[in-house]
Amino acid sequence: MNKLSLLTFRYMKVNFKRTITTCIGVIISTVLIYIIFSVGYSLYFSETEEEYKDYTLMCDAIIECDGDTAKEIVYSADYYGKNNNKAEVELSYAWAVSSDKKVNMIYVNDFLAIPRPLKIIKGTFPKNDNSVMLPEWYKYNGINLIGAKFDPKSGQAVDTPNAKVVSGYYGSDFHIPSSRQEIYMMFDGAIYSNYGDRVFDSDKVFVFVTFKDGNDIREKLDKLKEVYGITSTELSEYAEVYYNPESDLTYATFRAFLLILAFVGIVVAIVIIRNAFNISVHTRSRDYGILRCIGMSRKQIIIIILEEAFVISIIGLLIGIILGHGLSVYVFGLFKKILGLSEFFRIRIIPEAIILSAVAVMIATFYSMISPVEKLYKINPINSLRMTDEYKLDKKKLKANRGRLIGKLFGVEAGYAYKNILRDKKRFLLLTVSLTIWTILATTVLTTISAADKSIYDMTAPPCVYDGQIDSYDLSEAKYMADAVDSTGEVKSTFMKGIAMISIKENDFKTNYTCYGFPEKVYNEFADISDGYVDDENKPGVLIFDNNDKEPGDILCGNLYVSGEIKDFNRFAEVFTRYSSFSLSSSSFSRTFIYNIEDEKKIFKNVKPDIYWYEIMVEFKNENKHPEFDKLINDGGYYFSDYLLLYKSMMSSLKVVKTAVITFLIFIFVLYMINTVNTNSSEMILRKKEINILRTIGMSKKQVDKMLYLEGIIISIIATVIGNIFGCIAGNGIIYFMLFSGQEEGEFAFSLHIDILGILFIIVLLLLINIFAVWITKPEEEDIVLE
Template sequence: MNSYTGLTGKYLKGQKKRSLLTILGIILSVTLLTSIGTIGMSYRDKLIRQTMQDFGDYHVSINDIQGEAVPKVKNNSFVETTGIVSREGYAVIKETEEKVKQEDPYAAPYRYLNVKGYDAEAMKMLQVQLDSGRLPENKAEIILSSSSLRYFPAQPKLGDKVKLNLGLRKVKSTGEVKKINGLGDFGWDLDELFQGQFQREYTVVGFLKSTRSSTWSSRYIFPAITFQDYKHIENQKKHFMYVKMKSMNGVQEKTEAMMSSLQLGQVDYDAAKQLDKDNFIKNVRIEYNNELLRLYGKSIYQGVNSSLILAFAAVIVIIMICTIAVIYNTFNISILERISQFGMLRCIGATPAQIRKIVLQEAALLSLIGIPIGILTGTLFMKVLFYNISLLALGFLNDMRMVISVPILLTAGVLGLLSVFLSAIGPAKQASRVSPLEALQNLGSTKIDRITTVKRSLFVTNLFGIVGQFASRNLRRNKKRFRITAFSMIVSIIIFIVFSGLVNFIQQATRVSGAEYSYSLSYDGPSKRIDDKVYQHIAKLDAVQQSYKFYNSQVTAIIPKDKINQKYYELTKDRYVVTEGEGYRTDNNFLMSFGDNGLEAMRSKLISGTIDKEKMNRENGVIVQQKISMITQKGQELIIDQTQFKVGDHINIHTVEGGHNKYQTVTVAGIVDEDLLSKGYTQSQVITFFTTSKVYSKITGNDAYPRIFILADPDQPNQAITDYLKALVEKDAGFNYQDRVAELTQAKNDAVTFSIILYGFIGVIVLIAFLNIVNTVSTNLILRTKEFAVLKAIGMTQKEVRKMIVLESIFYGLFASVVGITLGTALSYSIQMLFAGAVSTAWTIPWYSIGIAFAGAIITTLLATIWPMYQLNKVNIVEALRREN
């Protein structure tokens, strides 16, 4: 050994258990950082791919731009690549049958194909999905919608040739060409006339996959796609352009500058989320694919970007504090054990700087071992997790692939190294400050207060006796040791509450709105009434788990001013403009009923109130759905209560249809956040009142139900259901049904997979917290072996020593729980407020997490005493008194 620092390696080898424990702390910390980074990148990758599939892989769309401007956009210096789409024309598949028109007076006069020409980039950007076949490669090839095939006189197959008479849709009464709003092509006129212009023959090379979010017009207007290379563009023909910028920085500013340079006249800018929304185009309409941009942190809403950055930065800082706390405690305990050793080094000439160097050198050596292993274990842990997800073969996350990012691995390593050195600085300074004399007496940092300065607790003494008094005063007579141990536990509790809150926030923010049902049967005939015999037949099918009659009517409601959520009112003042009495009149509300069995099933959804059918029938009782999910003008997703009704409140409503203009009073019997078949918050800014079928009939004067929701038994084959529904449609064209079995199964699988990932992550947090507490508490007790021997020597029994240790642990747990829960809850709230710029949800006190944290802290501290007490039982009093810690 040439210098004092040469002792570092010898100590690490001589204290293998302590060294391994420190390395384990480093490994767990780096594993946590690596896991979080990897799962974050992987989930982001999945979201990006899913968003591209749902909304397209482009940044900006330019709708209805003339051909002469297309090359200018394509060659703009900001633009990386473009996809181009244009309408080739409409083609009539068949005229709508008279029987269908009789059953549905609003039926379109024809079943149309809407033929559009895509270039290769447009097909790629708009993520054209096929059921079978391939994409078209020239203008003589076409892909058809799978749902359109049954309307062809002879159903086309792959390789077949189809002749289409392409032309225009006109309004018969005026002769004007039918105006089409956007690429979605919604709507028709009842007196619509088709005017053919030219014929084309196409070879069918593929069939388009039916979209999950089919629109009300999709039964009559079906998409068809052919190929166009757009090498020669007609100057006066309108096109749709989909643009990917070279850089996503300042997308909005670049787009506006580009469009300004084209001098196209009136341009309408909008941050639309999807292609098929009803776009009223003026001259040219600009839409930003904000759903995709926000995943890259490049949303056109700066508030969204900064909110996400700040929130994620806060999460990383908390993780850093957690890792520093774990490693700091390990190093600090190591220093406490070796105070006398450092004193000997000081006596033989070691300077404070050399002592600090020894500790920091230990930190470096342990980092070189622990950090690479931590990165490896974090990666392997993610490998195992993703492998298990793939075995489950679940929905949304089934194709979630593991993304190993070198920057993430390097960041985890650097943050781990930074954590280790930040953790070691304090103990290193502490070791160098101890005087040789104090260190040799083993007082240093464990110097205790005089017994007279430690106050007695009469409450503890009366409750637990003299042993309780010893336990209480032991905690307070060494403030340094108490703070170290308590700090370790507090940090662990904070981390658990914060990350449990994050899990709940993510689950709430990612809930997708929509109804959870297997099949929906509706009747669009003139009567708008389904015969009870149909419902009874469906209810008796073995494959049907539950079926609900669905009554629905639009109602006008007077909303008292003091019952409107003020925050919602500030965002939507235009909704509350017509005053009537002491409130505002709102027209777009709904009175609904799922029948009496549906009302019973809604009990599980209640937030407050009760469901008493007889009482509701007497008092016109309703269940009010208040919570919605909305996008603000700043791009913020907001989950908010529209109103603040309470059980017992009265509301005046009347139906919009049927001439029932007289207001009737309904009584709030309960509050729900979701309707019976919902899997999330509604995105419609309406207030829904659920009631019994009798109250519905009394208020509306109508007892007809035009729809039935069916929940299939997952353990039974569904063939009997689909056979019966198909037979109804063939027998009566007024019937129409929707099959959502596959979609519902996928949604449930998504929830399971997401829970596995989130709670697996929580499991890692709990493991680190558990080891942190056990390490700190148990080491604290082992360091006091001599002290316990003294207590035994003066007459304290082994049982009383054990009781004292247990009480100390409980007191530690109680103190740490109060402080940790308070700080953890405050931090949980703060982080959710940081996210509020992008996604705002109602925050509630996390009582469930608080309860687990409290119980976990007490149980963990008790478990931490088991091994030290076992060791103390084996130690002879004389040997313990001679021992140096």
């Protein structure tokens, strides 16, 4: 503050509306930037080791012991935990993994798996640095949790006191209508179900235990050791969990997305503030000229405008951060919902976010001042008084012939409008580029959303006739369930199938192993519905395994590749559904190898399935009402994967995503509208005298309006053409690279897409922005006065 602050504040007061407009620009930009930083940091901090240290949901301790002891502990937790009595050590639950088969590799290629990062458990299980455990899967993906109850409303598994063993298999692409839900793991050996008991065959088993009461863990562990006679020193008090960068591809993508948003926010802030101050400089250039005449130095003038910028940014920052925090609570809530984040993910007041937002906005503000300050610096006192040097004309662009054709075609106003656009390259570029950026953004988002919509439709469309499935890990139980389901009378049809994972041994690879055994009749059925062959290189009865990323010891899921044209799609789907877990995308048919369990021995001549389970596919008579069936499932404690609920859940998630993204777009749209109005406003100030001259020499008000509207329309057309082309490319690029990063080729469900309706919508919107900007800033009747 100095003695000249009088002028600064007087200008702010006199130009109150402009001050408020600029302030709003700073506020909106701050809100945008703060939300991004705040949400980003909150996500980041929620992911840190610090958070996980207190995160005891995974387990309270990991115990290394022999198979028998492990079995005892797990069963004890299972039964006593459930009945809430008699347990000498009150375990809530425990689950075991066999130790002789180390986990070799795991990866997640699921965009929505972001909140469920895989963590390395250091120093406990297993000791390999590349090894990972699945601390949260049981909580989020019921399908991975054997014996867990699943809450269809929340889409999450409900913790049960039952012993829990993570199956060594993947998530749920067959019941969630999007391949984005797929979580895919490859193991050097299976993690067995304790129901299958094989996990306990080993001499070295790790048991993950959770006590009913999380207090005094050390004492409880000692007691547990004593009770079960555990002598191992490999007993960790807490499961230490560390961040695994290798599985962080989706996080990186998400962070990149947030950074792009932050960048957009900063660019928008710069554009708005720059424009607002440019207008201020234009409107006050005469005053500044006078001040220069009476002895004000350039430095002093610049101080006035910088001081104004400083005051506005401080006010904007304060309000923006307060509003931003309020909104980021809401936005974070949306993210939690969209990404299925757990409760420990919470928004918080993060000093870094506040500082970074403040710095970003300050930088944006002061960077925005460069152009106005440059203008001020060059200000010539006398010329400012005369107001003669404000418009720099590009004489080359204004040669006589320019615009003549347009003038002939659309009238003299159009020709003049065309010349006006060319006269100031910077202004034209500023306006066009900013609108183009918005168009790209809008087209990208609409293209992606539209592709997601289409994908969901594809995935759930007929001929997938089944309404859901029940999983079972026991053949006799599965058969019993199938009969019980039929007996409810509410089911139109059922189909039972088995799923296997096959452990390929090291030697198998050395001999270039191919798994034979695909039944002849299956081949024939596929051959019948396609154009006669299943695979070019393979004779009937050959099952080709998907050997991507294969390493000795990996378990591979077999993919049946069908080449050639499909003659009868519905019949193909029907056959495919019968023999495979059905997954239909617009680009590929793929998925897990499934076989009829009765054919097991025939199929696997050389390979023994390590794990398998059974799926009872169910088609209801009335998909909305089946009380007997529901009772059966609830009483039996089974998990029924209801496609309809999952579809609704998916649609609901998508709706939230859409709302969030469209809100963001509207946010940016409003900013661009302010910016366009600002730019036009400064243009009108500059051209006021000229327009008045035109009016004086006989141009009617209508003609002036037409000329100005045409200028806006020409800019809109240029921006939409460029923006839509790049937006479509970017949108499809996102579909291809971003959402499916980490997925194997051919597995994505989204198709490349051009959203015609969206493009038309954007064109109309851009035209409206420019027409509105002209309408609000064009000179009024009484302005026809030559100064």
